[in-house]
Amino acid sequence: MCYQTRANLMKSLLLAGAFLALPWQAANANDSGIETLYLQQCAACHGPDRLGGMGPALLPENLGRLKQTEAERVIREGRPATQMGGYKDILNDQQIADLTKYIYQPPSHELKWGRPEIRNSQVVNHAAGTLPDDPVFEADMMNLFLVVEIGDHHVTLLDGDNMEPIHRFPSRFALHGGPKYSPDGRFVYFGSRDGWITKYDIYNLKVVAEVRAGINMRNIAVSADGQYVMAANYLPHTLVLFDADNLDLLDFIPVENAQGESSRVSAVYTAPPRGSFIAALKDIPEAWEVTVQDNKAQLRRMTTDTLLDDFFFDPGYQHLIGAARDGKHGVVIDLDTGKTTAELPLPGMPHLGSGITWEYQGRRVMATPHFRAGAISIIDMDTWEVIKTLKTEGPGFFMRSHENSRYAWADVFFGPNADKVHIIDKQTLEIVKTLQPAPGKVAAHVEFDRYGEKLLLSVWDNDGAIIVYDADTLEEEKRIPMKKPSGKYNVWNKINYEEGTSH
Ligand code: DHE
Secondary structure, X not given: OOOOOHHHHHHHHHHHHHHOOOOHHHHHOOOOOHHHHHHHHOHHHHOOOOOOOOOOOOOHHHHOOOOHHHHHXXXXXXXXXXXXXXXXXXXXXXXXXXXXXXXXXXXXXXXOOOHHHXXXXXXXXXXXXXXXXXXXXXXXXXXXXXXXXXXOOEEEEEEXXXXXXXXXXXXXXXXXXXXXXXXXXXEEEEEEOOOEEEEEEOOOOXXXXXXXXXXXXXXXXXXXXXXXXXXXXXXXXXXXXXXXXXXXXXXXXXXXXXXXXXXXXXXXXXXXXXXXXXXXXXXXXXXXXXXXXXXXXXXXXXXXXXXXXXXXXXXXXXXXXXXXXXXXXXXXXXXXXXXXXXXXXXXXXXXXXXXXXXXXXXEEEEEEEEOOOOEEEXXXXXXXXXXXXXXXXXOOOOEEOOOOXXXXXXXXXXXXXXXXXXXXXXXXXXXXXXXXXXXXXXXXXXXXXXXXXXXXEEEOOOOXXXXXXXXXXXXXXXXXXXXXXXXXXXXXXXXXXXXXXXX
């Protein structure tokens, strides 16, 4: 809301409003003054229709993760390390409370984010092929990490050999999900909860193109050949296909079933051996396989027995392992036949998106934490039986390992023990060590370097850090201060679909 250029922007908006029929004008006539207050104080940065601008979108779907009391505090006090200043000297308590209530209500008019809005949002700073092909810094380009810092919406590029930061740059507000690399590791695509896709050239340290795919986005996927980017949205109910070069819009797919009922998309992932994208729908019991022909999406619908929230694949992308939205079980779907072939007893809402796999006694197993249970389930991927349930000190969010490491790391994201991290021996299936690296601060999300020799763990706090550990001795080597570092993503591990990391 409070940016230095606010006055100028407000002036331009008001001037524009004199000539254009802006969507809020009709509603303005009937409101109790709160829309006018919003337009005066907030619209310059958050958009006249609350869709966002320099600041994030202020709509119920986008604010769902922020408590109203916290939103009220942010309006009053501002948000440190961002351009959002406090309003306590400008607005009285009642006005702040009314504004808070207002932004949590659905807008008075229908919000659209279709082809024209997507096309108009596209910005190409450096068209594909126009920047030099040689990196502007020296490092093993395959052992770089990107660290997303959600505390002040920045990303740090880290050299994975010496674990020294190379560069730090601002990101869109609230990045979520793993950034996705181009197959050669030169470019990375970030997705934000507000629907922005940012393509970044790591070699030149520059944002090359951006586009807004939706109003509230789940995640993005990059095709295995690097040609396409697909975005999965909650709002509107769409999948959107882009050319990966300059993020040109190629196809816009309303997500609905044969009866015309629409659905949010739980997530979309690339399935390299199949040359396709796989998406699961959140409100309709269907999963879709999407291939691209002549720049158009071709859909193959698979009907599922249950609504799917979160999912995972076996290494050959033959099966989709999905978590049912009821939080009580999982299903295994054969992606060739589209049929459900097994059910998994997984109570406590498994977080399958965080699953990892490894070889155990000659067979492949996968492990998943649970959002609502202090447990890690280990599943035989041939028989689809749960072979072990490890008791943890609370529900967890992420798991990580590396083919070259004998250990898997699992956090305890929720509850009183959120500052602890379990280390599991992948051959005995036992927790062999529990660390508490920063008492009182959440410790979560690990990523290994390309060799599996070192790993990074986040101290998930505004006054946080990345901790570097030796993957064998489990000894801490150093701490690099960071602002609420969330995910970390190693180029080599990601582009090679390493078994111990997310894809
Ligand atoms: Fe995430 C990945 C869904 C809340 C941090 N999260 C994902 C993915 C999905 C997902 C589908 C995989 C996308 C991908 O990588 O392409 N997340 C959800 C939810 O449904 C949930 C529970 C509720 C929501 O509001 O969306 C949720 N996620 C969170 C958080 O509260 C976290 C901890 C903080 C934040 O930034 O919002 C969070 N999610 C992450 C991270 C990843 C992620 C860091 C990438 C993990 C990776 O290693 O790849």
